[in-house]
Amino acid sequence: MEQSLIQALGIINCSILKRHGNNKFEVMHSNESWFYQLTPEAKDQTIFSFTDSSSYLQDFFIDAENFWKIGIDGQIQSGIWTEQVPDHLLRLEAIAAVSKGESYLVINNLQEQYDKQQNTVQAARELLLSNDKVLAQHEYIHERLEHLLMRNHDLESLIEPINKAIESANFAVMICDPQLKPIKQNPDSYDLFEMNRSSQEEQPIETLLSLLDKQFPEFNRVFTVSGQWNGELFWHKPPSSSKWLQVAIYPIKNEHRAPKYWVFIVSDITRVKYLVQRNEKLNQFDGVTELPNRQYFWKSLEQAIEKACPFFVLFLDVKHFKRVNELHGHLGGDQLLVDIGQRLSPLLHENDLIARIGGNEFGVLLHNLKSHTRCEQLAGRMIEAVEQPFYNENQQKIMVGLNVGVANYPLDACNAEELMKLADLAMFNAKRETKSTIKLYSKALKEASDKRLALEEALRTAIDEEQFELYLQPILDLKTGKIIKAEALIRWKKSEEIIIGPDVFIPIAEQTGLIVPIGKWVITRATQMLSKLQNYDQDLKISVNLSPRQIADRRLFNFILVAIQDTHIPAKNLELELTEGVLIDNFNQVYRLLNAVRDLGISVSIDDFGTGYSSLAYLQKLPIDHLKIDRSFVKDLDNSDSDKAIVLAVIAMAHSLKISVIAEGVETQSQKNFLRDHKCDSVQGFLFSRPVPFDEFCTQLRNQSK
C-alpha cells in the first residue's frame, strides 16, 4: 500500500482493505497488532471474506455496500464502536471510501481519541447527573411544600406535615414569612453552614441572604416581583470551610398573588464544582452553548472596569423561552440557546464578549461603541437576528424575542455589582413590553420603575381592602332602543378623591398576575348585581371582560360556576368578553373554556373586533355570540369611507355566521343612524350613557320602563 494514500486518507493507526466485489477484500495495509484479532479469517489470505464475527461491522456493510455501488468519490463512517477481542477491547471506526473508482474499507483504531473523548464526556456527564439530581430534589420538595403551604390552614396545623417533608431532606430547607423572617429551618440548614441549632448567633437564612446580597446583586428583584430564582453561591467560613451551594428560591403565593411564604432550598454542590474544575473548559464555558459562562463574564466585567475605558453592559433575556421548553422539550430549548448564541456572536466585534449568564439570559460587553445610539442600533440588530424564525430538528418553526437592558460604564455606575443591577433593571423594564424591546438605564427609568412598584403595592392593598367599584355601561337594542345588556367596567377608588382608570392599573395587574384576583372580584360583583337586576328585567345581561392571564387560570371555569350557583342567577344572563388577541394566543385553552361555558348557557362576545387578526377561522370554530366593532372604526364613520366599508363588512360577515354585532363608542346621532340603517344589532356609547354606578344604572332601567 502506498504511504501517500494512507496519508491522503489522513489515517495512521488503521488497516486498509481494497474491495474486489461483494464481501471480497484484499488487505493493503494492516496493523497486525490488532487487525488479525478482529478478523482472523484474513490471516494468510490474499483475498478474504468477512465472517459474521463482528455484528457491528456486518451492520455497517449494509450502508457501505450501497455506497460502494454508487461509486462516487467520498467516504461514509460507521461511528465509534468497541469490539471485545481475546485479551482486550478495541475502539474502532470503519470507513467505506471510494477513490478514483476504487472501493476501500478502512478500519481505524481510535484508542487515543476514544480515551480523550471519554475523559471529556465523562466529566460532563457526571456533572449533568449530579446537577440533575440536585435540581430534581429541589423541584420535588418545592412542589410538596407548595401543596402544603397553599392550604388555608393555620401554620401550626401544618408544622407536622412540613417537618415530615423537610426533616430528612438531605439538604437545607428554610421557610420564611413575607418579611423573610424564618418560620422553619430544617436541621440540614444548620449543618450546611456549620451552625449550632441552639446558639443565638446568626441564623442560616441570614447567612444565605448576605451571600445573595454580595454575589447576586440583581437578586433583590426576585423579592420585589415575587419571582423564582435559581443560582449558585460560594460560602466561605474562615479559616478552612468553604462550599459551593445550589440555591432555589420560591414564593408561595396567596389568593391575591402576594407572597405568603418564601421557601429557600440549598444543596451543597462542592463535588459538582470539583468535577467542573477537573475540566477547564466546563469551568469557564457553558456546557450547552459553549459560550463563556457567568463566572467568565463576571471576571471579564471586572477586568474591563480595571482598564477604565467606557463600555456597555447588555443584559439579554430570551422572550417566551419557557413556552419553547414546554412545547419542544428541554433538548429543544437547549438547541435554541445554541442557535441564538450562534446568531448573536457574529454581530459582535472581536474584543466584545457574549456569555450565557443564566437559564435564558445572556450578558454582553461592548467595548467599541462611541455612543448610546450606536449601542441601541446594535441591540436592534440583535433583536432582528433573534426574531428570525428558528427551526428544530423536526423542522418545526420556533419564534422567540429578546428583551435588552443596557447600562454604561462609567456613566451609570463604576462597579460590577451596580452595573449588573442597572442593566438587569433596564432589562426587566424591557420585559414588561409584549414586543422585543431595548431599554437603556436612566434615572427616569429607575424613577418610573419605583413608581410602578409603588403602584403594584397599592394595587395589592386595593385587592385586600376591596377598593374597587364596578360601573355598568348600558348596551341598547337598536331596533327597540331598550337596554338589553351592560358592560361591567372596573374603577379603582383609591380614596374619595382619587379614582384610577383601568387603562392605568389593568396592564400592571395583567403583568403581575394580580388580574386573577381582580377578575374574580369582578365576576363575583357582576353576579351579585345580576341577582338584584332580576327584579327589573329577567333577561338583562352583564358582560365581563376576561384577560389572557384569567384565561390561563385553570380554576376560572369552576369559579364562574360557583359564582352563578351562589347568586342563583340564570347562567344565560352572564356574558364573557374576550379580545381577539386572547383567542389567537391561547386558542386551545379558549376553545375548552368557551365550550364549557357555552354548555352552561353563558354567552360570549369578542371585544375590539377589527383591531387584531380578525380571523374568520376562529369565528367558525368557537362558540361566539356577539362581535363588538371597535370604537376606532365607529369614531370616524361620518368622514371615513374606509371605516364605513369595514363596519359594513363586519356586519355582513357576522350575520352570515349568525353572530350579532354591537358597535362600541357611539357618540353621535349620525353614527347611530348609520348603524341602524345597516342592521347593526346593538350599540354602546356616550350618546346613550357613560359607565355609571350600579344605582344609577338601576335608575336608568326604571326610567326606561315608565
Add this chain to the structure above:
Amino acid sequence: MIQKKICLLGASGVGKTSLVKQFVEGIFNEKYLTTIGVKVDKKVIELTDKSVQLMIWDLEGIDRYCGFQAKYLRGASAYAIITDQTRSQSLVEGIEIHNMAREVTDAPAVLIVNKADLDVAWHWSEKEVNAYRQDFQGYFNTSAKSGSEVEAFFSCIAKLASD
C-alpha cells in the same frame, strides 16, 4: 444456533453497561465509566426449547452529548429501555427514547428500572410506573450490582426476540 440482536437504550448513567457486564461476565464495578459509541457483547442463552446467541448492543447514553441514532436499531429483534430509580428524569427520558424508537421499529420492548440495590429516590408513584409499563412487553426491577433480576431480564428479552 440462532443469533438475535438486541439493543439497550436509555439516558446516560442509568447502568446499561453495568447490566451487560453483570450478565456476560458476572462482574460489577462501582466506578461509573461512560460509554462512547456502541459496544457489542455476545452471550448464548438457553431457552426451554432452543439456544439463542444474543448480540447485545450497548448504546451510548442519550443526552445533550449524544442524540438518538435510529440506525442502531436496524435489525434489532428486541430492545430494552433502561431507567434508574434514583433519578426521576431517567424515566421521562426513557419514555422519550421509547417513543423515538417506536417510530423506526415495532420490535418488542422491555422496560428496566435499574439500581434496585439503592433506595428508590425518584418521585414516580407505583401507579405511574405501572401506567408506563403498559407500553412494554416486559418489565424488570434490576440491580446490576447484586445481579437481581438481571438473568430474568435477559432471558425474557431473548425469548421476546426469538418468538
